[in-house]
Amino acid sequence: MIGYRSRAxxxxxxxxxxxxxWAKGLSCDVACYGITVNxxxxxxxxxxxxxxxxxxxxAARRLYQGEYTDRIFR
Structure with missing residues (x-):
């Protein structure tokens, strides 16, 4: 589709x-030493x-601001 840009x-x-x-690969490499990777x-x-x-x-902005930013952006 020409001009389409995914929001994600x-x-x-x-x-x-x-x-x-990278983190998954590193965790496989160091797991034998009891090290975990997050x-x-x-x-x-x-x-x-x-x-x-x-x-x-x-409307989408109001919903986003009311439900999400009140918890995150204080």
């Missing part, structure tokens, strides 16, 4: 996937891009 597609998506795979994915950052691209309508 950005530069961070492949970077997060690569970090998760990978923490960052939450969305409140920015103009987040609000306009991920939540394009005013």
């Amino acid at each position: 597609s950005n530069a961070a998506t492949p970077a997060k996937a690569a970090l998760n795979l 990978c923490i994915a960052p939450a969305p950052i409140k920015s103009e891009q987040t609000m306009t691209r991920l939540h394009p309508t005013e």
Whole structure:
């Protein structure tokens, strides 16, 4: 589809996937020593891009701000 841009597609998506795979591989390598590996994915950052691209309508923004940002962005 020409001009279609997925809302979930950005530069961070492949970077997060690569970090998760790296952590899984590392955990396999060090498990025999009793070492565990954790990978923490960052939450969305409140920015103009987040609000306009991920939540394009005013209703979607209000829902996002009411249910999510009240817990995260205090």
